[in-house]
Amino acid sequence: MAMLCSRTVIRNRNAGFHVNLADIDGDGDLDAMVEDSTRATSVYLNDGAGHFTISEMTLPETSVWGDLDSDGDVDVFFKEDGVGYTSMLNDGTGNFTHNWAYEDTTVKSTHILT
Numbered sequence: 001m002a003m004l005c006s007r008t009v010i011r012n013r014n015a016g017f018h019v020n021l022a023d024i025d026g027d028g029d030l031d032a033m034v035e036d037s038t039r040a041t042s043v044y045l046n047d048g049a050g051h052f053t054i055s056e057m058t059l060p061e062t063s064v065w066g067d068l069d070s071d072g073d074v075d076v077f078f079k080e081d082g083v084g085y086t087s088m089l090n091d092g093t094g095n096f097t098h099n100w101a102y103e104d105t106t107v108k109s110t111h112i113l114t
């Protein structure tokens with residue numbers, strides 16, 4: 001079972017970054033998502049011994065992690081420039097697909113992006 005933990009462990013507003021930990025690939029260890037205000041979120045996968053390898057996966061900055069669809073894995077909700085608020089669902093192995101977006105101007109419409 002995936003470890004559900006999403007917690008900001010480092011936040012430095014002056015430097016414009018923070019780190020979240022969650023098991024995004026479902027292997028039972030905590031992975032790290034490093035959000036930097038100057039670029040997208042970088043994902044570092046844990047090998048189970050505390051050694052991290054940067055993933056090819058990148059996500060927009062300013063994200064919140066949690067199990068949005070109650071399937072036991074960690075999904076992500078974030079603000080995406082030009083779109084608004086977006087959610088992406090995890091397939092349980094760290095592969096994410098767009099699921100939902102909401103325009104950020106006013107309550108106009110909801111889009112399913114899949």
Ligand SMILES: [Ca+2]
Pocket residue numbers: 022023024025026027028029030031046
């Ligand atoms: Ca993991």
Ligand SMILES: [Ca+2]
Pocket residue numbers: 066067068069070071072073074075089090
């Ligand atoms: Ca989920």
